[in-house]
Amino acid sequence: MNKLVVGNLTHRPLRSVISILAVAVEVIMILSIAAIMLGKVNGFHTRTSGIGLDLFVRPSSTNNFVGMSPAGANIKVASVLRDIPNVAVVAPVNIQITSSLDNIYGIDFQSFNALTPFQFISGGPFTAPDSVVIDDYVSKTAKVGDPLKILGETFHISGIVRHGRGGRKFIPIDTMGQLTHTEGKATAFYLKTQDSPKHLEEVRQAILHTPGMEQYNVQTLDEFLSQITPEKLPALTLSLDVVTGIAVVVGFLVIFQSMYTAIMERTREIGILKSLGASRSYIVQAVLRETLLLSGCGIALGVLVSYVLGLILAKFLPTLDYQINGPWVIRGVLLAFGGALLGAIYPAFKAASKDPIDALAYE
Structure with missing residues (x-):
């Protein structure tokens, strides 16, 4: 099955590359926006802590x-x-x-x-x-x-x-x-x-x-900084959720389009596999493995580019406070995988449900 999966992907290299790039862009969107927004908050905490104050007094x-x-x-x-x-x-x-x-x-x-x-x-x-x-x-x-x-x-x-x-x-x-x-x-x-x-x-x-x-409000440094967190900033949390949602939708649509088109183009091949005894689960697994391989490559590329982007920005725009957050890397990876799998489920079951006689007669 693994040879079949790799063969299917290399048979249409341009489509595979575009799908990988689309997933990578999805991951870069999630990680870079989170790195900038959360970096601003973390940078504020770091710089404020460096002032040396104990109490913050304000009207x-x-x-x-x-x-x-x-x-x-x-x-x-x-x-x-x-x-x-x-x-x-x-x-x-x-x-x-x-x-x-x-x-x-x-x-x-x-x-x-x-x-x-x-x-x-x-x-x-x-x-x-x-x-x-x-x-x-x-x-x-x-x-x-x-x-x-x-x-x-x-x-x-x-x-x-x-x-x-x-x-x-x-x-x-x-x-x-x-x-x-x-x-x-x-x-x-x-x-x-x-x-x-x-x-x-x-x-x-x-x-x-x-x-x-x-x-007057009199707060310790820790009390003041505890008010400047993503949880206490609704607009920041909402912005991150919106960007994340858009990125997941992009990944879902690209994988859906790629897998659906691939299934339509390989109707005869699917008919041959089913006539040779391939079960519905075998066909579904083959499609999902293709998706996992595509999304895995795209995610790896996206995470790598996000870190490289961080190094470039640190050199040329150090005041941007671009900080990639470990939990957000995990979140971005899981969201990308989840969106890709959702995009592949319908094409996978459509391929598995094809009648072998009709598939073999398909032109």
Whole structure:
């Protein structure tokens, strides 16, 4: 039977290649979209964890996507927070998200750097109101002193740091206020406590019992990040489901068309097999083995191309956060196999149900 299966596939090489490529495209669609979307979430977690904060303090009017909310807190709140016992560092930030989903951090350099010091590769801190510090991913083609367009204004690079500190571009918080008409405002405050995590709950309660701070949200880093997950982002989950569904339908239709056409072209061959004693199950198995071989080759090619694509994007577009997720590889493989088998079931049983006399007389 295996020789028969291989012979059937090599007899129409172009159709076999197209079917393999279609299954590969299905797998690439599933894995690449998941890698980009989940990579954004995982990248956000990694960069936020690298800031060095213990507590995240923000007005109740600010949502979890702080850069999408207007800076609504008075920056003078930082002074109130600094007076609370066991608070070591308070860093106000004014974060804006651009139309290209680029996070721009407006920071007070001294306090933000006190959370976890920047690791400068070249240059140094801000030297002027139009200075910008960027990370090494953004600086692939830039160097210290070069101009950089941010929020419609021209800045000059004062320093290049290692990535992993929340954002990728940092400008003075006062400059951010002027550009966004939020002078004297902050989106949130990053706190570092003494002897963390010993005093976290104590500091949280002290903040919430401070006059004027009762309506603020005070979360630990883990609590904040737990709100930014695929399960807590309905639009992300829905997008992944839609793309996955489209990819499975594509795989199903291609395999269905390929197997159905192959069955129609091999009507006489099927009649000969049945006249020689081949059972219905034998014919069904032969068709399904063809499908499994085609889909197996397509899946292997799709997974390989997805990983190669990841290497290419990591080199040329490192800020994309393309991360192939192991569970999604398994999910993509199973969905591709499932779609292919569903597409082959009807042609397989149609072939098995052919009458050998009619099949032999078929022209």
